[in-house]
Each structure stands twice: as C-alpha cells, then as structure tokens.
Amino acid sequence: xxxxxxxxxxxxxxxxxxxxxxxxxxxxxxxxxxxxxxxxxxxxxxxxxxxxxxxxxxxxxxxxxxxxxxxxxxxxxxxxxxxxxxxxxxxxxxxxxxxxxxxxxxxxxxxxxxxxxxxxxxxxxxxxxxxxxxxxxxxxxxxxxxxxxxxxxxxxxxxxxxxxxxxxxxxxxxxxxxxxxxxxxxxxxxxxxxxxxxxxxxxxxxxxxxxxxxxxxxxxxxxxxxxxxxxxxxxxxxxxxxxxxxxxxxxxxxxxxxxxxxxxxxxxxxxxxxxxxxxxxxxxxxxxxxxxxxxxxxxxxx
Numbered sequence: 160x161x162x163x164x165x166x167x168x169x170x171x172x173x174x175x176x177x178x179x180x181x182x183x184x185x186x187x188x189x190x191x192x193x194x195x196x197x198x199x200x201x202x203x204x205x206x207x208x209x210x211x212x213x214x215x216x217x218x219x220x221x222x223x224x225x226x227x228x229x230x231x232x233x234x235x236x237x238x239x240x241x242x243x244x245x246x247x248x249x250x251x252x253x254x255x256x257x258x259x260x261x262x263x264x265x266x267x268x269x270x271x272x273x274x275x276x277x278x279x280x281x282x283x284x285x286x287x288x289x290x291x292x293x294x295x296x297x298x299x300x301x302x303x304x305x306x307x308x309x310x311x312x313x314x315x316x317x318x319x320x321x322x323x324x325x326x327x328x329x330x331x332x333x334x335x336x337x338x339x340x341x342x343x344x345x346x347x348x349x350x351x352x353x354x355x356x357x358x359x360x361x362x363x364x365x366x367x368x369x370x371x372x373x374x375x376x377x378x379x380x381x382x383x384x385x386x387x388x389x390x391x392x393x394x395x396x397x398x399x400x401x402x403x404x405x406x407x408x409x410x411x412x413x414x415x416x417x418x419x420x421x422x423x424x425x426x427x428x429x430x431x432x433x434x435x436x437x438x439x440x441x442x443x444x445x446x447x448x449x450x451x452x453x454x455x456x457x458x459x460x461x
Contacts, residue, residue: 165442166383169435172265173427176434179261180427187250187426188419194246255291259283261430262356265437279356286355289363294348298341305340309333339381342388346380347371349436357440373443380439384432391428395421 173180260276312333317326351363351370360366374380398421406413 165379165435165438166386168438168442169383169431172434172438173431176261176264177427179264180423180430183254183257183430184423184426186253187422190246190250191243194243255287256280256284258352258433259287259356262353262433262437265434266353266357266441282359283356286361286363287352290348290352290355290367293363293367294344297348298344301340301344302337305333305337309337338388339385342384343374343378343381345432346384346436347374349433350374350380350440353436353440357437373439377439377443380436383435383439387428387432387435391425394424394428398424 257280259279259282260271263275263279264271309330313326313330316329320326347367347370350373351366354360354366354370355363358366398417402414402417406417
C-alpha cells in the first residue's frame with residue numbers, strides 16, 4: 160500500500176508539472192531533427208536516383224540499408240552520424256543543467272518562478288557533475304562485476320549440465336538480478352540528487368551516504384522504479400507491435416507519430432521516476448521536509 164501511495168504521489172507530482180516533460184521532449188525533437196539532417200541529405204542524394212529507395216520504402220530491408228551505408232558516394236559514416244552524437248551529448252548536458260530546477264519544482268506545492276528555477280540550476284550544476292562522475296564509476300564497476308559473474312555461472316552450468324535450457328534460465332535470472340541492482344543504484348543517485356538540491360547540500364559525499372542509507376532501509380522507492388520500468392517496457396512492446404500491425408511500411412507520417420508517442424511516454428515515465436524520488440524524499444522524515452521548505456523560502460527571498 161505504501162509503495163502504491165508513493166507511485167501515486169510521484170504520478171501526481173509529474174502530472175502537476177508536465178510542462179517539464181514537454182520542454183525536454185521538444186528539445187529532444189529539435190536536436191534529433193538537426194542530428195538526422197546530415198544523414199538525410201547524404202542518403203537523399205543516393206535514394207533519389209537509385210532502386211534502394213523502393214526496397215526501403217515498402218518495408219525495412221536491412222541488406223539494402225547495409226549496402227547503401229558502404230557506398231563511397233554516401234561519404235564517411237562518421238560524418239553522417241556525428242551530428243546525431245552531438246545532439247545526444249547536448250541533450251545529456253541540458254538534462255544535467257536543468258534537472259536541479261525540475262527537482263525544485265517537483266518539491267514545491269506551487270509553480271516556481273523562472274528565477275528560482277535557473278538559480279537552482281546554476282547553484283547545483285557542479286554538484287550534479289560530480290554526482291554523474293561518481294555514478295558512472297559505480298555503474299561501471301558494479302556492472303562489470305555482475306556481468307562477469309553471470310558469464311562465469313552460465314559457462315559453468317553449460318559445462319556441467321546436459322540440459323540446454325538451464326544455461327538460458329541462469330542467464331535470465333542473472334539479467335533480472337542485474338536489473339534490480341542497477342535500478343537500486345539509480346534510485347540511490349536520484350535520491351542523492353534530490354537531497355543535494357532540496358537540502359542545498361554542497362558536500363555531495365554527505366548526500367551519497369544519506370541517500371544510500373535511506374534507499375536501503377526502505378525499498379519502496381526501488382519498487383516504484385521497478386514498476387515504472389515495467390510499465391515502460393510494456394509501452395515499448397505495445398508500440399512496436401502497433402507500429403508493425405497498424406502502420407503501413409510506406410507511411411512515413413504514421414511511423415513518425417507512433418515513434419514520437421512512444422518516446423514521449425518513455426520520457427514521461429523517466430520524469431515520473433524522478434517525481435517518485437522527490438515524493439519519497441519528502442516522506443522519509445520531518446527534518447528533510449523542514450529543510451526543503453526552508454531552502455525554498457530562502458531561494459525565494461534572495
């Protein structure tokens with residue numbers, strides 16, 4: 160019941176502040192358009208005068224796409240994909256810069272002003288950079304260890320047992336364990352980011368220790384992340400099925416609309432998780448809630 164209430168609280172917060180999802184979606188759409196422009200121009204020069212267009216227009220032909228990519232007149236693949244990578248980096252940097260303002264908005268019962276939003280972004284930028292570096296290191300170490308253990312177990316079972324199904328079962332169980340551990344790490348760092356912003360904590364190591372202890376003692380936040388992640392997988396699977404069944408291969412507009420709806424929902428689910436982390440933070444004790452209100456009041460007064 161508590162897990163459900165936390166999920167509901169996060170959904171209410173995200174719904175009340177859905178403008179953040181819309182802003183980030185539009186930013187992602189614009190960056191994706193610029194990122195795809197180079198590849199579209201290079202591919203158009205070939206497809207406008209080639210039978211490749213027919214093979215790609217009436218269905219997705221992987222062989223035709225591979226043949227087109229290796230054609231010398233397409234140019235270097237890196238030159239076509241570099242704008243897409245640059246767009247992805249810009250979107251990541253925008254998330255790093257603006258997420259503190261989003262978390263502050265989630266914690267408030269009213270719409271915060273632009274000054275408060277941008278003040279929170281600027282004040283916490285370096286803190287979020289440090290948290291990202293630490294998070295990347297932790298994920299790399301833990302992920303490497305877990306995947307190594309999983310591979311060793313699968314090989315050991317494959318050598319010792321004649322049943323071909325058992326290694327697959329061990330692999331699936333290992334993937335489930337890895338998913339749960341990685342999800343917990345995400346809840347840990349999302350909760351740490353909320354503490355850094357809402358408590359205005361400059362020493363991120365203190366927030367790291369508090370967030371880990373709070374997330375480990377009470378796994379409600381991790382359960383809510385698991386539930387929302389499962390919802391995201393269901394949405395993705397349903398969208399792919401809908402794309403294949405309903406949208407004709409030649410319908411560019413239909414494919415665009417379905418793909419964008421899927422991306423928008425997945426982005427909203429991620430913001431739902433962030434909102435759940437803020438809701439959890441506000442529920443874990445009276446002291447954090449008091450400090451959150453004090454930080455909001457002081458930010459308004461400055």
